[in-house]
Amino acid sequence: MKAMILAAGLGKRMRPLTDHCPKPLLPVAGKPLIIHHLERLQQAGVEEVVINVSYRAEQIMAALSDGSAYQLRIHWSRETTPLETGGGIQKALPLLGDAPFMLINGDVWCNYLPTEIALKKGDLAHLVLVDNPDHHLTGDFALNHGRVTTDGSPRLTFAGISLLHPALLESEPPGAFALAPLLKQAMTDNRVSGEHFTGRWVDVGTPERLTALEHHLMQLRER
DSSP states (O other): OOEEEOOOOOOOGGGTTTTTSSSSSSSSTTHHHHHHHHHHHHTTTTOOEEEOOTTTHHHHHHHHSSSSSGOOEEEEEESSHHHHHHHHHHHHHHHHHHSEEEEETTTEEOOOOOSSOOOOTTEEEEEEEEEOOOTTTTTTTEEEEEEESSOOOEEEEEEEEEEEEGGGGTTTTTSSSSSSHHHHHHHHTTEEEEEOOSSSSEESSSHEEEEEHHHHHHHHHHH
16 A cells, blocks of 8 residues: 655744744654654555655655655655645646555644555545544544544544545546545545544644644653
């Protein structure tokens, strides 16, 4: 199975930290945030990772190179301007192939290990959902008997970790577009499964959350 890490964003919410450093390279517990993702994917048996880049692309590519330092093969999908989530994934489809692939938002941290994840016949996506954080108490979707829906309760938050089938995006015209409407349509068609992950998850969207994650990981290291 291949994986894709979304790393093309401008990191506006993280300024001034991202004025000179792209968000994927911000250090957390002694190493860039994106390396935490690469190490976990390698542990899960992933061998090839596609990373889309735009803002300060050269810095990210120089830092990670071909991925051999992490026992992975990295393929780069460069965007002259950010294409949003959906457009960025669609542009990378030639590198991802025809099989379902893992998708990870580059600005989250999670100790989820995707070892047994798979799509059921006919499904277009499998989403990892987590408990609602304080900054997003209304959640995103509901999970009922392993199926993800736009309505219902209790509501959970999308972790930014999923397994997608290329067919979800391949018919969209090239350009910038969001992923969420495609996922919601697939939910309406009952083609999205999901799971509730109760481990540690952080949306590293602000300097304050980055600092909190740093303290948490350093405390774990000291135990």
